Amino acid sequence: MDQASAANPFFEAWDTPFGAPPFDRIAAEHFRPAFARGFADHEAEIAAIAADPSPPDFENTITALERSGTVLDKVGGVFWNLTGAHTNEELQAIEREISPKAAKHFAAIGMNAALFARVDDLFARIDSLGLDPERRRVLELTHKRFVRAGARLGEAEKARLAAIVERLAQLGTRFSQNVLADEANTVIPLKAPEDLAGLPEWLVAAAREAATERGLEGHVITTSRSLIEPFLQFSTVRPLREKAYAAWIGRGESGGATDNRAIVAEMLALRAERARLLGFRTFADYKLEPTMAKTPEAVRGLLDRIWPMARARAAEERELLQQRIREEGDAFVLGPHDWRHYSAKVRAALHALDEAEIKPYLQLDRIIEASFDTATRLFGVTFRERRDVPTYHPDVRVWEMLDRDGRHLALFLGDYFARPSKRSGAWMSAFRSQHKLDGDVRPIVVNVLNFARAPEGRPTLLSFDDARTIFHEFGHALHGMLSDVTFGSISGTSVARDFVEFPSQVYEHWLMTPDVLSRFAVHAETGEPMPAALIEKVQAARNFNQGFATVEYAASAIVDMEFHALESAGDIDPAAFERDVLAGLGMPAEIAMRHRTPHFTHVFSGDGYSAGYYSYLWSEVLDADGFSAFEETGDVFDPALASRLREHVYAAGGRQDPAEAYRAFRGRDPDVDALLRKRGFLSA
Ligand SMILES: [Zn+2]
Incomplete structure (x- = not known):
């Protein structure tokens, strides 16, 4: 071992508590050599599987694939988390270099003909292999992943596809770095x-x-x-x-070096070409194939049903706001920069509720406790804070999650405050995912949020939206931490994209229960719990402004879908396209998309939610319908239902088709009306 690798923590076993990454010893200079070895090791492992002289069986092909790439997982788990949560110029330079390399690396595996021949052979014999349901599912998904990566293409098409994938990775990195720069500056x-x-x-x-x-x-x-x-x-x-x-x-649209419009145009053209190469009419058809929705038509069906209701409600809301402006003696026409101001005033008048009255009751630390306590009551898990685990920033807090019987289940890292080195938004991610191929490997999961910190010595106070975000991301975290499967490729949140928001969104419902609010919404100065009358007012005001919220969200989902439903995007002007789609929808002038195209990181910082922003609404059908199951029992912590939710959803990863998993929990298919009732568009 040479000097450099001897000192590189990625080449050692980690003797930290729970094998957490030794952040105190990891430096930027370790990433390039670690990635280099990670790629090389993985290539060698893949070559060995592909060249195995024995005929393919599940163990020597699928299990071997699942076990490959451990160094790459280790370094990638740390690196991709840091570039989102705590980056710097050095890491950004490495990211620009590594992201196309990683894309190329995985594209090459997906197009490895000898390897695919083995997977394809197994898939052809799937019924005669005597596989248990999880192994059968892993084989099906692996086979599909190869086909979708281009394993069946000819050599010239494979080369073109690889070039596209690599270029898309470069563009996605530049897109998010530009947004981060605009936000920081x-x-x-x-x-x-x-x-x-x-x-x-x-x-x-x-x-x-x-x-x-x-x-x-x-x-x-x-x-x-x-x-x-x-x-x-x-x-x-x-x-x-x-x-x-x-x-x-205007983020991402400044006209300078960080302008994202040309990047978007190139990405759309490349995505359309990629889909055509793989035999799909559009990129949306390609991306939706492995989802619960399956087709753009199914997505449009849901969005078309909700859009007119949302727009009509928003028009009513707009009238109330304009009326308020007139009552105050002003003559101007409500602008998009006025909506939040006047809607807060109208809400306060209608529901005798104002943010200033609520905010002191929503202390960050107590809401974190509430999110833990809800998991304890539903799933029997408990938490204890650990101060012996290294972290990547002094703000990061660490807890251990234990099962009912005291068994260690997971490490949870909470990184709550905004800082210039962190990209905006809120997300869950994993440093290590659960699996059982190498002993009982338990996950290390992180929630990253962006709250404005209170001054030293004062409690950080949240809005209800912020508090809901804590529950949302913690729902994702539980999906990772309660995972109980054998194979890493289907563990935790590795499920269909339009199902993955179900565990997070359904979890938000518990925050709003009087039971949780009365115990954890405690006044920062007086220590008094939120009075019942105020909780009632909060409940009554829940559907206020849902027209606005639904319009801003659905507009983003529709623009995303229409961008990717283009058969060719050769010389698209994304700004003009966005404008045209919104005009066609009759977008209210006083409302903007929740994420405008030049900073729509869900869709353009990578492949993640491209042709997939609708997923939140799709999952909301499930969460609205799923939580109503608890309400129907009269106990929002109903033990039998909670146990089915843990078994079939939070612990199950991608072991089952999502529609089947939902039915196993709920006893029937989801009902869209539950969503319309939740948003107040249908009366209960
Ligand atoms: Zn989410």
Whole structure:
């Protein structure tokens, strides 16, 4: 072993507690050599499987594939998490280099003819192999993955496909780095005391904190959702709201070096070509094939059903807001930068409810506790904080999750505060996934969020949206941590994309139960629990502004689907296309897409949610219908139902077809009306 590898933590077994990554010893210089060895080892392993002289069987082909690539998994698990949660210029340079290499590496495996011949041979004999259901499913999915990666193509087509995949990876990395740069560099300074007009004290403090973090004087608003949305809500300075809003929705479209429009155009053209090479009419057809929805038509069916209801509701809401403006003696027409401000006022008037009254009850630490406690009551798991596990940033907290019988189940890392080195948004990810091919390997899971931190010594206060986000991401985390399968490729959140939001979204429902709120929504100063009357008001106001929320979401989902339903995107102008689709929908002028195209990272930072942003709504049909099962029993913690939810959903990974998994939990298929009732579009 040479000097460099001797010192590289990725080449050692980790003797940290639970084998967690030794972040205190990992430095940027370790990644290039670790990736180099990871790729080389994996290539050698794949070559050995493909060249195995014995005839293919499940163990020497599928199990061997599942076991391959351990060094690559180890380094990738750390690297891809850091580039999202705590990056720097050095890591970004490595990312630009490694992401196309990784794409090329996996594309080559997917197109390895000798390897595919073995998988194909097994697949042809699947009924005679005597496989248990999980092994059968893993073989089916592996076979499909090869076919979808181009294993059946001729040599010239394979070369073209590989070039496309590699180029797409490069473009996706540039897309997200551009958004991150715009977000880090965009600040709206609040210079004069009157610029703070209307802002509650906690928001002033957060704006000061955001300035301090950037080495600036005074107060700034950034485009982080947890700052910009409350600013738009509370600020009474209309020109500043307009300026902040324009900066927020203009991310990725500045016209300078970080402009993403040309990148989007190239990505769309390449995706369409990739789908055609693989025998699909459009990229949407290709991406939807392995999902629960299966076809663009099924997705459009759901979106078309909800869009007119959402738009009609939004028009009613708009009228109320305009009326409020008139009542205040103003004559201007409601603009997109006004919606949040006036809707908060109208909500307060209609439901006698205002954010300032609620916020002191939603303390970050107590809501984290609530998310843990809900898991304890549903699944019997318990948590204890660990201070002996290395982390990648001092803000990161670590807990161990234990099963009912005290058995270790998982490590959970919580990384809650915004900082310039973190991309925006909230997500769950894993440093290590669960499987049983190498002993009982338990997962290490992280939730990354972007809350504006309270000043030193004060509790960080959340909005209801923020609190829901904690429950949402923790639902994903539980999906990873409760996983109980044999094969890593189907473990945890490795399920169909439009099913993966079900465990996270259904979990949000428990936050809003009076039972959880009365125990964990505790006033930061008085220590009093949220009064029952306030909880009732919160419940009553739940469907307020659902027209707006549904329109901004559905518009993003529809634009995403239409971009990818193009048979060819040769010389597309993404901005004009976005405009045309929205015009065709009759998009209300006062509402923007939740994510506009030039910063739509779900869809363009990688393949992840391309032709897939609809998935949240698809999963919402499941979560609305699934939670109503609990309500029907009269006990939102009903033990029998919770046990089926754990077994068939949270622990099951991709062991089953998602529609079957849902039926096993619910006893029947989901009913779309549950979603329409949840959003208040149908009466209960
Ligand atoms: Zn999610």
